[in-house]
Amino acid sequence: QVQLVESGGGLVQAGGSLRLSCAASGRTFSSSAMGWFRQAPGKEREFVAAVSWSGGITNYADSVKGRFIISRDNAKNTVYLQMNSLKPEDTAVYYCATDHFPTYNGSPFRYWGQGTQVTVSS
Numbered sequence: 001q002v003q004l005v006e007s008g009g010g011l012v013q014a015g016g017s018l019r020l021s022c023a024a025s026g027r028t029f030s031s032s033a034m035g036w037f038r039q040a041p042g043k044e045r046e047f048v049a050a051v052s053w054s055g056g057i058t059n060y061a062d063s064v065k066g067r068f069i070i071s072r073d074n075a076k077n078t079v080y081l082q083m084n085s086l087k088p089e090d091t092a093v094y095y096c097a098t099d100h101f102p103t104y105n106g107s108p109f110r111y112w113g114q115g116t117q118v119t120v121s122s
Helices: none
Strands: 003-007 010-013 018-025 034-039 046-051 058-060 068-073 078-083 092-098 116-121
Touching: 003 092, 018 034, 018 092, 018 116, 034 068, 034 078, 046 068, 046 078, 058 068, 078 092
Parallel strands: 010 116
Antiparallel strands: 003 018, 018 078, 034 046, 034 092, 046 058, 068 078, 092 116
């Protein structure tokens, strides 16, 4: 069974930074792609970023490209999302997700964390 626990959310002013973490349990973490998604109030959940099993391939939504960096530490079973130059429109609940495929290709993830709130004030 895969379990994901996010942390690192909070309140930050526009232009600031936050780093989210997602700790995963399960023996297949190091061979699985990981993703970050977000959902703002009244909006559908949207893709933010993904990283391949080795960390060698990353994907980003256009809205965060150049500001956010996804990375992973397989020794710690943890994936990170470094968020810089935050904007009020980045305010959302951020979720990490995974599944048993090595590289993200748009396929839906089956395993999700509970989410962590990020609020960016103007």
